[in-house]
Amino acid sequence: MGEPHESRIYSDFARFYDSVFGRVFVDHEHEVIESLNFRPGHRVLEVGVGTGITLDAYPPYVHIVGIDPSADMLAQAAAKARENDWGHIELRQGDAQNLDFPDNSFDFITSFHVMTVVPDPVRKMKEMVRVCKPGGKIVVINHFSSPHPVLYALNTMINPITKHLGWTTRLRVSDVLNGQPIKLERNDRVSTFSVHHVIVARKEDSAGA
Numbered sequence: 001m002g003e004p005h006e007s008r009i010y011s012d013f014a015r016f017y018d019s020v021f022g023r024v025f026v027d028h029e030h031e032v033i034e035s036l037n038f039r040p041g042h043r044v045l046e047v048g049v050g051t052g053i054t055l056d057a058y059p060p061y062v063h064i065v066g067i068d069p070s071a072d073m074l075a076q077a078a079a080k081a082r083e084n085d086w087g088h089i090e091l092r093q094g095d096a097q098n099l100d101f102p103d104n105s106f107d108f109i110t111s112f113h114v115m116t117v118v119p120d121p122v123r124k125m126k127e128m129v130r131v132c133k134p135g136g137k138i139v140v141i142n143h144f145s146s147p148h149p150v151l152y153a154l155n156t157m158i159n160p161i162t163k164h165l166g167w168t169t170r171l172r173v174s175d176v177l178n179g180q181p182i183k184l185e186r187n188d189r190v191s192t193f194s195v196h197h198v199i200v201a202r203k204e205d206s207a208g209a
């Protein structure tokens, strides 16, 4: 096991995810989703939907597609959708780095705590921008490494350990944002050893795919 996405944490521990990681992430993710201006008929793609801890935060008048490569994580999300009779939610297996959707398909692309898990986060971001409609929104919550050289060096030192657990500590926010045809509307940071970001970006109107 070499890369974060190969960690078995997202398969073996899917049943316990909500009571461990989910508990830490859920309130903040709901708060950010509830701040978005959804309109009836909007199409939303959640990339790396996991066990679906966000699903009840979306209004029922939007259509949500949630993708994740882990069948075990998706099974937990599917159980929530079934129990709540959520006909507006569609769940499928998929890879953030090769999104199986045409260009300009969604009004919102959301992705929470997945950027530091995939092998190629820049490609993931490009794919999210590609499938977003011009003028649509890309919404990311993730921790990123501090750009400060000393903190970045420390993050690099602990990376071999966190990679085994299932995420990298080396990714900087500039690595994924620079060069994309997007305009940042929100980039809130809680700066500590690593930096926790809430990013809301609008795909430029002139950007095709």
Ligand SMILES: C[S@@+](CC[C@H](N)C(=O)[O-])C[C@H]1O[C@@H](n2cnc3c(N)ncnc32)[C@H](O)[C@@H]1O
Residues within 6 Å of the ligand: 005, 010, 021, 022, 025, 029, 047, 048, 049, 050, 051, 052, 053, 067, 068, 069, 070, 073, 094, 095, 096, 097, 111, 112, 113, 114, 117, 118, 119
């Ligand atoms: C830390 S969990 C976050 C799950 C969910 N977004 C949340 O906030 O609870 C990381 C998720 O990324 C998923 N993942 C791993 N590799 C991926 C990939 N290539 N494409 C999409 N999701 C991926 C994992 O299966 C897991 O569900």
